[in-house]
Amino acid sequence: MGKLLIVGTVAFDAIETPFGKTDKILGGAGTFIGLAASRYNIQSAIVSVVGEDFPSSYIDLLKDENIDTSAIEVIKGGKTFFWSGRYHNDLNSRDTLVTELNVLADFDPKVPEHFKDADVVMLGNLHPDIQLSVLRQMDYRPKLVVLDTMNYWMDHSMDSLMEVIKKVDVIAINDAEARQLSDEYSLVKAAAVIHDMGPKYVVIKKGEHGALLFNQHNIFFAPALPLEEVFDPTGAGDTFAGGFVGYLAETQNVSFNNMRNAVIHGSNLASFCVERFGTERMLNLTEKEVTNRLRQFRELTQFDIELQ
């Protein structure tokens, strides 16, 4: 059975959208990646850190999904990472209201012994030095290393970030980040520049406009499922990444053609994530709903033009 190691935040979010607002609820990249990936037939673990204020019931939610939480360190007397944001009316942009790093400021990730041989490593958005530390602790070079990052690290820790980028197989970032990283507006050109930095595969997430997968020779595009209503976009990108790595860890096939499927699986799970606040929809999602929506993705994109 494929082993997936995830490093990412497990945290509190407080979210405001045009549809309502939440108190502090369960959030964090590691959480969303883990919940999505755990839908696949794999062994997974999250490496993270929380404070003493973090409810054990939240950890239990992850355990219930068969996620190994032994490497989520609880810091005595510490406070959990907290992010709060308010989305604009179109839900395409948001203002950050609060970012309290708290225990994340001194996060020293420890990969559990029994995951040092993981097949797939997902480096969620964090300081690139933390991501490098995780890679250094592995016993073997994993079959596949997937990286997420953000503009903040491009602005503040570019040298470390370039060192991580050199070491990964797949980078999965959004369109604005791809443009900043490459200094190219055209996403086709951006992907080519990023290929030259190291990653064999570049995934560019465009939110409601879908996602692109590039290798040196091919492009694949997965639409986002057109929805009646997007309720809360928080965690959609991480849920996408979780579906992507979960599917690849299960199938153990990292060819471009199988990655097409992985991108569809990621888009499919992300389409559920945005239907409720935070992790709510992902925690109440049946296999039948997932399969039916995969069918919708096929319906959405299929055509039949005969070509000589």
Added chain:
Amino acid sequence: MGKLLIVGTVAFDAIETPFGKTDKILGGAGTFIGLAASRYNIQSAIVSVVGEDFPSSYIDLLKDENIDTSAIEVIKGGKTFFWSGRYHNDLNSRDTLVTELNVLADFDPKVPEHFKDADVVMLGNLHPDIQLSVLRQMDYRPKLVVLDTMNYWMDHSMDSLMEVIKKVDVIAINDAEARQLSDEYSLVKAAAVIHDMGPKYVVIKKGEHGALLFNQHNIFFAPALPLEEVFDPTGAGDTFAGGFVGYLAETQNVSFNNMRNAVIHGSNLASFCVERFGTERMLNLTEKEVTNRLRQFRELTQFDIELQ
């Protein structure tokens, strides 16, 4: 052989992009629709109006593509419709610098006798009263009527516009126009509202983000081909419409499944249109290039997930 009747402007454009600027060149919705549609095995005619200043060599370009130009009226002493615009750096938005209606102000369209039995009618973006006049002149209800329009007519001639919308099978507009027409932000909800106004099919063009096709029960999505560089977006939407109606007029099959193919054909031709200024690329486009790029569209969207 399928007959296609097009009503739309045949005009002068002057374009500025970050890559350069043009003098007055051949433009107009009717021109772009005609050039795209004429690539299919159909009979087509354009109903339009130009001034005495319009070069006969431009009319000859259309004739060379087997387009019937007998209903492009030349007004003695009149001046041709002229539009000039400047695109912003991202090519996604533009400022209109000049709009001179000239002979278009009194345009009284006359459908040629031998096209009053056309199978497909494409109503390019014009005053809705002109579009209605064309429909009234037909001998029979065409198999398919496709409408393009814009926000200007929603602001200034909503009653006439609603009358046209009621009479057409397909409306093909961009995302901002769909939102304005329906007063819904979600494109899924917008399409549902527009269905209730009359059209059985709603096509929503999203520029570089592709196009959506809706009927009451199904959604199809065609991506735009990711390009290294977009040079000039002028005419892309009309070229899309031209490929869409040209393919449908040739195949004479207006099922949802065949419309999927039509949307891909439209997207395919539009991807060429933006590679040069104005009509330049469309006038120098081989069948082999068209077929190869259709293959790219298939490569771009194809995946293979097994579902029970």
